[in-house]
Amino acid sequence: MIRVSNIEKFATHDGPGIRTTVFLKGCPLHCPWCANPETWKMEPxxxxxxxxxxxxxxxxxxxxxxxxxxxxxxxxxxxxxxxxxxxxxxxxxxxFVGKDIEIDEVIKEVLKDKDYFDQSNGGVTISGGEPFMQFDAFLELVKQCKENGLHVAVETTGNYSLDKLEQALPYIDLFLMDLKHLDAKKLKDVTGANLDLILNNFRYLAKYCPNKVIVRMPVIPRFNDDICEEVIKFCAVLKLAEVNLLPFHTMGKNKWNQMQKKFKYDQDSMMDRDILNPYMDIGKKWGVKVKIGG
Ligand code: SF4
Ligand code: SF4
The missing domain is CATH 3.30.70.20 (Alpha-Beta Plaits)
Structure with missing residues (x-):
């Protein structure tokens, strides 16, 4: 059994090709720009x-x-x-968001679109929340995905111990792993994340399977919009080939309202993605492919 918040079909921004994205409940972080705050708590x-x-x-x-x-x-x-x-x-x-579903049932649902995955080099993406929060069930899910010949991507914060990463690694083809800040205190204060854990996991992946990693950086006003180049350099040093800069958006605002919570970025508008374009050239200088958007 695994606690799912949503299953989204025909996703095209959560990894290569056409994908089904399975959103799991539970997240150890509390990023104030989160587009899926309804996934944070394990409870419905x-x-x-x-x-x-x-x-x-x-x-x-x-x-x-x-x-x-x-x-x-x-x-x-x-x-x-x-x-x-x-x-x-x-x-x-x-x-209510959050339903316990048998892992077999999740697999059955995902496999319904296998023809589309095969034609587009797509697959399944496990997202959240943080998928590693329900670790045992998540591990079983990715194992069964691989047994069924699926390309498996994971959208993840990287905020967990290395032993979990090592256990899951054989069943994951692509890590879409967030790097939100390189200042441990700022990251902790704003999101609750532990930079040491995250960097440890990045270093491990960079050493053993750099081709399995795309670094994702949500670019957030007044939080990290001044450190994009630093993140690109970080990727260059670790020889990670690609970083996606995700322009700030307000698409989660309605969910914050529906949870009777104040959205911190109420007064901010969506970021114009063109202002991030210069980072593509900066990426070239450092040998890192910079893509704007996911
Ligand atoms: S809010 Fe009240 S009625 Fe609704 S699920 Fe909770 S206990 Fe039941
Ligand atoms: S008050 Fe609103 S949410 Fe409650 S039952 Fe009536 S319509 Fe539904």
Missing amino acids: TLLHDERKCVQCKTCMYMCAQEAISFPFQWDIDKCIYCKKCEDACLQDAIS
Whole structure:
């Protein structure tokens, strides 16, 4: 059994070719720009869509735990996940993200599109959250993916111990691994990530299988938009061939609203990807392919 937040078909930005992306629940980080904050907690997460809600308060009356109050607020500590609120809402304004699915069932679902993968050199991408959070189930999932002849990519923070990476490595063809900052304190303060763990994993992959790695850097205003060149140099030193600079976007904002959380970048607009173009030339200078976007 593995806890899944979503399965997205025909994904074209999560690795090569046409892919099915399996988003898993759970993440040890809390990046304030996250596009999938509903994946952070292992428990199911309630999303409330204000645009659909007619304020009838039926959900609140149905909740024996008093976990819902108005203006709409969900108290995760009181919730017992009976989902009576979701069932009672005639407007479909409440949904829970996070479902336990048998690994066989996930594989069956993914294999439905194998013809498309084969024709496009695509495959399956395991994303999150952080897939390594559900380590045993994740390991079983990637093993079964390989047994079924799938190209396996993983979107990952790299924020876990090396022994886990070593165990999973034989079953993973491509690591799309984030490098969000090179300053340990800034990274820790803003995202909760441990730079030592991440760099350790990068060094290991660079030593044993550099071709399996694409470095991904979400470029975030006032956080790391001034260190793109440093990240390119880091890749050059480790002989990692490709870095993707992911321009800041606000596409996750609606999910933050649906979780009744404030999106820190409310006042920021989407980054114009053209401003990152000069880094492609800088990459050439350092022998690193720089791609703008995923
Ligand atoms: S039951 Fe649905 S429509 Fe009514 S208040 Fe709750 S979320 Fe809104
Ligand atoms: S799932 Fe059950 S306990 Fe949780 S908010 Fe809904 S009705 Fe209340």
